[in-house]
Amino acid sequence: MQKPYKIPESVLVVIHTSDLEVLLIERAGHPGFWQSVTGSLDTPDEPLLATATRELFEETGIVADGERIVLRDWQLSNVYEIYPIWRHRYAPGVTRNTEHVFSVEVPRDVPVLLSPREHTDLLWLPHLAAADKCFSASNAEAILQLPRQLEKLAGA
Known part of the structure; x- marks a missing residue:
């Protein structure tokens, strides 16, 4: 039985410390492909915050509890061309993905379980x-925007 196609809507979660150290993780099967946490919605109606919370935990073991570790929705979306090496995961003809950007500040010594x-x-x-x-x-651009986004979130 074929796996269901991925939904072309995803989250990007930039994990950082208060002094702007950023956690990058290397993709299995693709040495040298470093990224932040990313992942697609499980269902078309899955809330974006739920997707970001789930992906953060699945990929790093970090639990966004809403108190000590809080996901921040940047209210920013990127639409990009899906890399050809990953297009087979999507329905035929799907070539673009909409990515919603989040960040989360964690203590530098937070345990990370990949x-x-x-x-x-x-x-x-x-x-x-x-x-x-x-x-x-788009991941690189989000990381570059991190200082500005944190200022904006602090003023909100």
Whole structure:
């Protein structure tokens, strides 16, 4: 039986510390592909915050409890062309994905437990170095926007 196609709507979760160290994780099966947490909706009606919470936990073991660790919705979406190496996961003819951006501030010593089927390694880097290391342009751009977004969120 064929796996169901992925929904072309996803979340990107930039994990960072208060001093803008950013956690990057390396994709299993694609050495050198470093990224933040990403993942598609499980169902078309799954709330974005639920998707971000689920993906954060599935990929890193970090629990966004809403008190000590709080996901922040940037109210920002990117539409991008799906990389050809991953298009087979989507229905025929689907070539674009809508990605919704979130961030989460964590203590630097937060335990990170990678999902071995998805990721093989992790790095903490200053945000500019993390942006340079990302293979995804939208992920790199989100990391570059991190200081500005945090200022905006603090003023809200």
